[in-house]
Amino acid sequence: MPPLIPPATVGRLVTYLRVLTDLAAAGVERISSDELGERAGTSAFQVRKDLATCGRFGTRGSGYAVATLERELRRVLGLTRVWSVAIVGMGRLGQALADYPNFAEYDFALRGAFDVDPAKGGLAAGPLVVRHLSELPAAVRDDGISMAFLTVPAPAAQVAADVLVAAGVRGILNFAPTVIHVPDGVHVEGVDFLGGLQRLAFALGGHTAATIDLGV
Amino acid sequence: MPPLIPPATVGRLVTYLRVLTDLAAAGVERISSDELGERAGTSAFQVRKDLATCGRFGTRGSGYAVATLERELRRVLGLTRVWSVAIVGMGRLGQALADYPNFAEYDFALRGAFDVDPAKGGLAAGPLVVRHLSELPAAVRDDGISMAFLTVPAPAAQVAADVLVAAGVRGILNFAPTVIHVPDGVHVEGVDFLGGLQRLAFALGGHTAATIDLGV
DNA sequence: ATATGTGAATTGATTCACAGCG
DNA sequence: CGCTGTGAATCAATTCACATAT
Numbered sequence A, B: 001m002p003p004l005i006p007p008a009t010v011g012r013l014v015t016y017l018r019v020l021t022d023l024a025a026a027g028v029e030r031i032s033s034d035e036l037g038e039r040a041g042t043s044a045f046q047v048r049k050d051l052a053t054c055g056r057f058g059t060r061g062s063g064y065a066v067a068t069l070e071r072e073l074r075r076v077l078g079l080t081r082v083w084s085v086a087i088v089g090m091g092r093l094g095q096a097l098a099d100y101p102n103f104a105e106y107d108f109a110l111r112g113a114f115d116v117d118p119a120k121g122g123l124a125a126g127p128l129v130v131r132h133l134s135e136l137p138a139a140v141r142d143d144g145i146s147m148a149f150l151t152v153p154a155p156a157a158q159v160a161a162d163v164l165v166a167a168g169v170r171g172i173l174n175f176a177p178t179v180i181h182v183p184d185g186v187h188v189e190g191v192d193f194l195g196g197l198q199r200l201a202f203a204l205g206g207h208t209a210a211t212i213d214l215g216v
Numbered sequence C: 001a002t003a004t005g006t007g008a009a010t011t012g013a014t015t016c017a018c019a020g021c022g
Numbered sequence D: 001c002g003c004t005g006t007g008a009a010t011c012a013a014t015t016c017a018c019a020t021a022t
Helices: A007-025 A033-040 A044-052 A066-077 A092-099 A133-143 A154-167 A193-204 B007-025 B033-040 B044-052 B066-077 B092-099 B133-143 B154-167 B193-204
Strands: A063-065 A083-088 A108-115 A128-132 A145-150 A171-174 A187-190 B063-065 B083-088 B108-115 B128-132 B145-150 B171-174 B187-190
Touching: A007 A033, A007 A044, A007 A066, A007 B193, A033 A044, A033 A063, A063 A066, A066 B193, A083 A092, A083 A133, A083 A154, A083 B193, A092 A108, A092 B092, A108 A133, A108 A145, A128 A133, A133 A145, A133 A154, A145 A154, A145 B193, A154 A171, A171 B193, A187 B193, A193 B007, A193 B066, A193 B083, A193 B145, A193 B171, A193 B187, B007 B033, B007 B044, B007 B066, B033 B044, B033 B063, B063 B066, B083 B092, B083 B133, B083 B154, B092 B108, B108 B133, B108 B145, B128 B133, B133 B145, B133 B154, B145 B154, B154 B171
Parallel strands: A083 A108, A083 A145, A108 A128, A145 A171, A171 A187, B083 B108, B083 B145, B108 B128, B145 B171, B171 B187
Antiparallel strands: none
16 A cells, blocks of 8 residues: 555645744744745645645635644654654764754654764763664664664665664664665665755756756 | 756766766676666666666667766766855854765865854864855855855744855755745755654654544 | 635656667 | 667646635
C-alpha cells in the first residue's frame, strides 16, 4: 500500500505547521487557505488539497482555527510524542548538531553521540558524551533511539548506515554527500548542502530563463 | 533556447556526477545505465531518460565513458567555473560551514562571512574574517559573489534574504527553518534538517499499517 | 457573503517496451 | 548480441471551477 499521504504533501504539511506555530505565537486565531498559502510559499488550492488529504479541519466561510489545525497536523505527522535521536560521526558537523540548543522545542531529544575514533570517546558534545560506535546497539535498545543523524565522511557513510540499520534504527538523516542503500522499512532523508550549491549553479547558469523558485 | 531540464532531473544529475567522480577516482572507465542507476539509487530507465534530456553521451552496446560523461554533466550543470559564495549569519552553523575544508574540491570558493552583530566583526571564521552585513554589497560587487549560505535564525531570515537580493545575489541556500520570499530570477534551495526530522517522524509513525477509515 | 472541500482537467514525472546503433 | 535512446503508457502532482456549508 502506498503511503496514505503523498511525500510532496508531507513536506508541505511540515511547512504549514511551522507557519501555524508562528501564527499561534503571534496570537492569530484564524487563517484562510489564501494567507496560509502565501506564507508557506504555495497556492491556496494546494493548501486546501493538502489539508484535505488528512481530514476536514476548516470551517467554510471563515477558514481554519490556528490552534486546532496546528494540533491536527502534529498528530498527522506523528509529532505528538518525543523522538529520540542519535548522532553518528562527531566531526565538525556532528559537533555543531550536538550544540544545537532547540531540539526540545521541536519535540526531538538528543540521546547519543557516537564515533568510530577511540580518541573521541569521552569527549563532551553539547549535553552528551561521545561513545564508541560499538555501543550504539545497546543505546538504541535502552534509550529508545529510533532516528539518527549520519554525519560521517562520505566514504564511511554506507558502513555506518549498515551499523545503524543492524542496531534497529529505522530513520536516517543523511548529511553525507553520497547515496546510501537501506532495506525496506528504513527511511532516509537527505540533507545535502553541496548538492544544493550545485543545483543553484545550474539555476544560475543561464540554462533556464527567469524561473520562480520559492524555498521549501 | 537550450533544452530545459526538469528540476527532479537536475537533482539526479548531481547524484550521477558524484558517482562518476568516485568511479573515475577508482579507475573505472566505462559504466552502464544499469550500474549507474544502482549506485545512484534509481533505475536504469531513469538514468537513460535523465541523460537523454541533455544530450546523447552513451555508446550503444557498451555504456557510457566515465570521464566523458563526468565532463559533460559538469558542463550541463554549470560547474565548469568556480562559483564564489558568502556566508550570512555567523552562529554555530555559519562557523561550521566556514570551517568546512572541501569547498575547493567541489569548485566553490568561500569569499565572505557576514553578520549583523558588530561584536562578531573581525573574528576569524575558517580562512575568513567576519565582516558586518553592511559590507556585503561591496563584497558582492568586488569579489563576484553570486550565491550565499543563509544561516541566520529563522526570524531574521527574510530581512537577511532581502539584503542579499538587494546586493545582487541570485542564489540562496536557505538553512533557516522558514520560507523566504524572493523576486523572480532569484533562486532558493532549502537545506532543512529539522524538516527532515519531521518527515522521518511521519514515515516512522506507523502509517504504513492499515488505518481506520474516516466515517463519511 | 465568504472561504472550504472536492471532482475534473491539466500538467509533469516515471515506467515501460522496443527500435536502432555499435 | 548488448545497451542506449525514445516515443507511448502509466502514474503522480498540481491547477482549476464550483458546489456546499456556515
